[in-house]
Amino acid sequence: MIFHSHRFRGFRRGLFLVGVMVIVRLHAQNIADPRITSWQTGRSGSYARAYETAADKASGNAVTTWPRAGLINRGGGVATPTYSDVSRVVYSANSVYIYTTGLASYTMGPWLNPNGALFGMWPINRGAIHRIPRTPTIPTLKQRTNGGGGVLVNGVFLWAGGDGQSYTTSTGIVSPNGQDVWNRLAGPTEGPTFDAGNAHQPGTGEYHNHINPRALRFQLGDAVSYTPRRRPSRRLRRRSTPRLSVGRSTGCPCMVLMVTALR
Helix, strand or coil, rough: CCCCHHHHHHHHHHHHHHHHHHHHHHHHHHCHHHHHCCCCCCCCHHHCEECCCCCHHHHHEEEEEECCCCCCCEEEEEEECCEEEEEEEEEECEEEEEEEEECCCEECCEECCCCCCECEEEECCCEEEEEECCCCCCCCCCCCCCCCEEEEECCCCECCCEEEEEEEECCCCEEEECCCCCCCEEHHHHHHHCCCCCCCCCCCCCCCCCCCHHHHHHHHHCCCEECCCCCEEEEEEEEECCCCCCCCCCCCCCCCCCCCCCC
């Protein structure tokens, strides 16, 4: 078939415009997915910072590496300045992938024992990629696992409300090998080691929340006021709580499902 030149140009122009419209529509549909758009990326160009001690917190001396020489170190630590929050989000038709250090952009720490001494466990750069299915499925068999947890929109882990220990009726002992019927809450037992954002880490360094992530809620404009130098207080106004993006479990003691860690 032979086209006259002006008609062919018009046909190509029309085909191009149709193609652009299809691409724009598909792009808009993808971007509307909260699994893609909910992540906190705006602060990812800033270094994670922490107060190492109560005295540092009182003086406002936040650092980008920790712990310094002379402080107790029972595990973890950051030797070079590290970026915070979620640095990159990519997606396919089936999955969303987030890149995160697992460190928050609000000032973290300090982490203390009930007696006021240093907790001695320090957050690490997890250097993780997490995969979130865009169409999640709920497993038929539900069971408690042992390990990590969900992921908040800033890339920080969210672990279970419990501390992984439960009561055994025959012995009267609370332990990690309990019956999983009466489970001990992390807030009352581990709460003294939380920082002002209600987060801490084990000796392996995975910074995480068990309960209300107050510092993140403040960053998202939620119903708390917050300063890293003191505990946040409630405001009268109410807004939505932080959204969670969760996926399939790879093994952890948590009430939410865990995204798949790719590295």
